[in-house]
Amino acid sequence: MVHYSELGFVNTKDMFKKAFEGGYAVPAYNFNNMEQLQAIITACVNTQSPVILQVSKGARNYANQTLLRWMGQGAVEFAKELAASKNLKEIPICLHLDHGDSFELCKSCIDFGFSSVMIDGSHLPYEENVAITKQVVDYAHKYDVSVEGELGVLAGIEEDVSSDRHIYTNPDDVEDFVKKTGVDSLAIAIGTSHGAYKFKVEKGKEPPPLRFDILEEIEKRIPGFPIVLHGASSVLKEYVDMINAYGGKLEDAIGVSEDQLRKAAKSAVCKINIDTDGRLVMTAKIREFFAKNPSEFDPRKYLGPARDELIKMYERKNKEVLGSAFEV
Numbered sequence: 001m002v003h004y005s006e007l008g009f010v011n012t013k014d015m016f017k018k019a020f021e022g023g024y025a026v027p028a029y030n031f032n033n034m035e036q037l038q039a040i041i042t043a044c045v046n047t048q049s050p051v052i053l054q055v056s057k058g059a060r061n062y063a064n065q066t067l068l069r070w071m072g073q074g075a076v077e078f079a080k081e082l083a084a085s086k087n088l089k090e091i092p093i094c095l096h097l098d099h100g101d102s103f104e105l106c107k108s109c110i111d112f113g114f115s116s117v118m119i120d121g122s123h124l125p126y127e128e129n130v131a132i133t134k135q136v137v138d139y140a141h142k143y144d145v146s147v148e149g150e151l152g153v154l155a156g157i158e159e160d161v162s163s164d165r166h167i168y169t170n171p172d173d174v175e176d177f178v179k180k181t182g183v184d185s186l187a188i189a190i191g192t193s194h195g196a197y198k199f200k201v202e203k204g205k206e207p208p209p210l211r212f213d214i215l216e217e218i219e220k221r222i223p224g225f226p227i228v229l230h231g232a233s234s235v236l237k238e239y240v241d242m243i244n245a246y247g248g249k250l251e252d253a254i255g256v257s258e259d260q261l262r263k264a265a266k267s268a269v270c271k272i273n274i275d276t277d278g279r280l281v282m283t284a285k286i287r288e289f290f291a292k293n294p295s296e297f298d299p300r301k302y303l304g305p306a307r308d309e310l311i312k313m314y315e316r317k318n319k320e321v322l323g324s325a326f327e328v
C-alpha cells in the first residue's frame, strides 16, 4: 500500500471547494501516453490551473495501470520542475480512476496511490448503484481518497455499456444517493455524451442545449455539492476539418458548445471531463505532418507538433471554457 500523499497527489476536496466558490471547474483530462501527459502538465502549470489526471479502463488496457501510475508520479516532479523554472507556483494534481467498474478495481487503485476514484454504477438498478458506491466510499474514506459516483446514463458509450439515448439524472434521487453513499462528487446526465458523435443533428441545425433546468433542480436538492460533467468535449471543428482535409473521414462529428460548458462551470459543476478533444488535436496534427512530410519516420518529429498543439488547446480550455486559469 502506498498513500497518494507520499507521491505528491491531492484529493479533490480542496480543489472542488475552491472551484465552487470561484465559479469555475477543474479540468479532468485523460492521458494514455507521455506526450498527452506532458501537454496536460505544461498547459496547467503555464495557466496555473489545478488538474485532475484521469486514467480510464481503455488507458489501463493500452498502457498498463502500473506504468500509468508511475507516469503520474513523474508528472508531479515534472510539474514542480517546470513551475520552478518559470517562477510559477506549484499546482495541485489529482490522480483519478475514470469509470471504475468494480470495488476491486477501485481498491487496487487506492492501494496503489490514486487520490480519487470514480465508481460508475450508473447502469445498475438504483439500489445496486447505492450499494457498490457505498462500499467504495467506505474503503476510500479510510485513506482520505475522494469518490465520484454517477446517477443517470449518458448516451453513447459508457465504457462497456452503450446506450442510444440519454437517461437524464432524476433530481428526486440525488439527495438520497448522496446521503446513503457518502460520495464526494456526483456525475450527472444532462445531455452530454462520450466520444466525437454526441448528437444526431440535421445539416445546418444546432444540437439540443444541455438540460440546465435539471442541473438547477439538482443544485437546489444538494446545495453546494460538487457536480461532474462527463462527455464534455466540444469536438472542435477546426481539428475535425483538419483531419478530414488530410485524408480522415469524420462525418457529422459534433460536440457540446463551449459557451454552454462555460455556463456550467460557473454553477455547481466543479469537474469537467475532456478526452475526445485531445484525441482530435493529436490526430489532426499527425495527419497534417505526414501529408506535408511523407518521408519522415522519427516519431518525435510528428508527436512533437501534436504535443505543442495539445498544450495550446488545453491552455485555451482552462482560460476560456473552464475558467480554471490563475495566470500570474
Ligand code: G3H
Binding pocket: 030, 056, 057, 058, 059, 098, 099, 159, 194, 195, 275, 276
Ligand atoms: O469516458 C471515456 C473516456 O474518454 C475514456 O475512454 O476507455 O477509450 O480510454 P477509453
Ligand code: 13P
Binding pocket: 030, 098, 099, 193, 194, 195, 196, 229, 230, 231, 232, 233, 234, 273, 274, 275, 276, 277
Ligand atoms: P469526451 O469523450 O467528451 O471527451 O468525454 C470524456 C469523459 O467523459 C471521460 O470520462
Ligand code: ZN
Binding pocket: 099, 194, 230, 231, 273
Ligand atoms: Zn466519462
